[in-house]
Amino acid sequence: MIKNAFIVLGIIFLMSCRDQDTGFQISEEDERLFAAALKNAELANNGFIRCENYVSAWLKHSDPASGLIPRNIDQSKDFWNAKDAAADNYPFMVLTTFFVDQDLFEGKMIEMLNTEKSITSRVRSLPDTYSFSRKGFLNDDIKMGPIIFGTSEYVKDGLLPLTEWLGQSPWSDRMIEMLHDLSAEVGVASEVNQEGFGKASKEEVNGELLQVLSRIYWMTGEKKFLDWAIKIGDHYLLEGHHPTGDLEYLRLRDHGCELVSGLCELYVSVNYAMPDKKNAYQQPLHYMLDRILEVGRNEDGLFYDGINPQSGEIVHDRIADTWGYTLNGYYSVYLIDKKPEYLEAILKLFSNLHKYQNHDWENNSADGYADAIESALNLYNRVPMPKIADWIDGEMQVMWGMQKADGIIEGWHGDGNFARTTIMYNLWKSKGLYVKPWREDLLLGSEKKGDSLLIVLKSAEPWTGKLYFDKQRYKENMKLPINWPRINQFPEWFTVEPDRTYHVVDLENQSVEMPDGNDMKKGINLAMTGKKKIIVY
Known part of the structure; x- marks a missing residue:
């Protein structure tokens, strides 16, 4: 962390119309939030430096x-x-x-x-x-x-x-x-269980296809992708291959759990695109989700690695690090059907997650930590229980501690998931904002206050560049009807609307600008003079 002279620039983005009076009063709560934003900036900066080091280290091992x-x-x-x-x-x-x-x-x-x-x-x-x-x-x-x-x-x-x-x-x-x-x-993967694939591979392939096709249909508007997904959905929910009614083994960690959330993503899509198909899927999908809740969890609400859903036998009793990937599906269906048990499944796990601080995720691997932290981040974005934020912060420190001095984490392809989850974490700390050009000495962090955003930037040397704001990517990039939780997405924390006018109050010079959302997505020009120090109240 940089200890020498620095710039602190505080900016408040006011989401409701205010007088253009530049004499904005800083409350004690604002002071507390700006201090929290600065702490967020330090954490996100640490994360990006770690990601930069990871890329540099891996490129040294690329084929000449x-x-x-x-x-x-x-x-x-x-x-x-x-x-x-x-x-x-x-x-x-x-x-x-x-x-x-x-x-x-x-x-x-x-x-x-x-x-x-x-x-x-x-x-x-x-x-x-x-x-x-x-x-x-x-x-x-x-x-x-x-x-x-x-x-x-x-x-x-x-x-x-x-x-x-x-x-x-x-x-x-x-x-x-x-x-x-x-x-x-x-079409429906059935005979892909070849050498090196593992016991649950065809369920994994079908689950992955369901997740991909349920999103790509909306992104492209090509009905062939939805028809393909429905073919897989019919196979499992309507044609005698039901995940909990017919299968004798159901994997609830990755390399198997994709099927559960994939069917849920398809269910959300047909709810908007083909309501008759949604009605046909509802009972068998609820049956699958209810049975998993009945026999697939421990007393704290976390999922086992693998079960026999028909007998209720726990086949693999290790706790799945990818618990959030499955709960994404539950929350997605909750958004459609409002069945309280599916929200309660998340609340139960969140209420007990503190027991799993520094847990042995996937044999204490960085990849296991990355998946568990992603699980929490994605659901915390929808169900913001304060103590979950503390859990995430603590687990990130454990995962970051696994990175070696040369930038390599564990030296296998799972190192990428370290960077994936770190970037998710960084964007949470900045509320989706980022700067270009990035420098190691340039820090950016944010905190929300109602519909407003309090931002802190900090730099050791003069810097000129742009500050970018996040948009509703689920709508603009993916064209989804709703923002259902999805594996490997990057949650949206603070997004600007394209044609809306915003008030930007720069507390350094007590000025107000009024850009619209399109301008903010394209980036707002900033120049930071390296020898100024501004106190934010």
């Missing part, structure tokens, strides 16, 4: 010839693959550089995408594992199971989160291209 990153830096360092390197690591290198290094974002990250498309596409645009030493595919034969699985992972875990933040981009173009080609290879 292709420029692609390996699956892992020790074992599996001779190949790139879609389900790991592309899905879990590379996308969050892209997102990190969006915030901290525009040149790298527009340069090396795009180059890696173009190279990946040109040398790893094997079945039309669908990627296969690429060997650096062979300078070609790792396997001589085409195996569609791994290609289907790798593509579904790349789209859901990697390209979809980028699209949720960036909107239309070269990465969303890659995603849509692969989805069109994937539709020719799989």
Whole structure:
């Protein structure tokens, strides 16, 4: 943390019409909130520096010839693959550089995408594992199971989160291209359980497709994507493959829990797009969710890794780090049907989460912590219980402590999830605001006060750039009918409306500007003189 001379610039964004009198009175509550915003700024700055170091460290391990990153830096360092390197690591290198290094974002990250498309596409645009030493595919034969699985992972875990933040981009173009080609290879995944996939793999693939298709339908307006999702939904809810009524094993952690939240996302979509289908799904979907609540949780409301939903047997009694991924589905259905048990499931877990401070998430891995913290952040955004904020802050410190001095976290593709969750955390601390150009000495943090936002920026040296505000990305980027909670999204904390006029009060010079939301999204020019110090009351 920077100790030398600094700038403190306090800005209040007043969301209701006020007099343009610049003599704004600072209350004791405002002082407390500005102090909290400064603390937020310090935490977010720490997070972005850690993400920057992670990218720098991983790029040192990229293949000299292709420029692609390996699956892992020790074992599996001779190949790139879609389900790991592309899905879990590379996308969050892209997102990190969006915030901290525009040149790298527009340069090396795009180059890696173009190279990946040109040398790893094997079945039309669908990627296969690429060997650096062979300078070609790792396997001589085409195996569609791994290609289907790798593509579904790349789209859901990697390209979809980028699209949720960036909107239309070269990465969303890659995603849509692969989805069109994937539709020719799989409808309902049933026989993809090949070597290396694991027991629950077809449920994972189908769940990932449900999540992706339920969102991409709205984004593109192409009904083929909704029809594809409905085909999968019918298979599980109407055709004798019910997750809790027919299956003898249901995994409630990742690599299985995708099916539960995927069916819930489809249910939300058909509620708005095809109400008759929603009515057909309602009873079997509620039955699935009710049965999981009955036999799939411990006494504190957290889910087990795996159960036999028919007998009620707990097959794997470890607590799932991805508990929020499943509860996203419950809250989504609650938004539609207002069934109180589904909100109560979240409240029960939140009431007991303090018992799981410094918990052994996924054998004490950074990836386990990343998924548990994301679980909390996404739901806290909807159900803001104050003590959950303290839990998140504490768990972040544990996860950050796992990063090595060279920037590597654990040296495998899960390192990307460290950056993913750190960026989510940083955006919570800034309430979705960011600056360009970013510098390591430039801090930004915010706190809300009703419909207003109190912001603090701090810099050790003079800085000139732009301050950007978040928008309703669920609506503008994804075109969703409502903002239901989704895995790997970046929650919206403070968003500006395009055509609304805002009042910006700069407490340094007691001035007021009145930009509209479009201007604020494009960025407001700021110049900070490095030797000024402003006290915010």
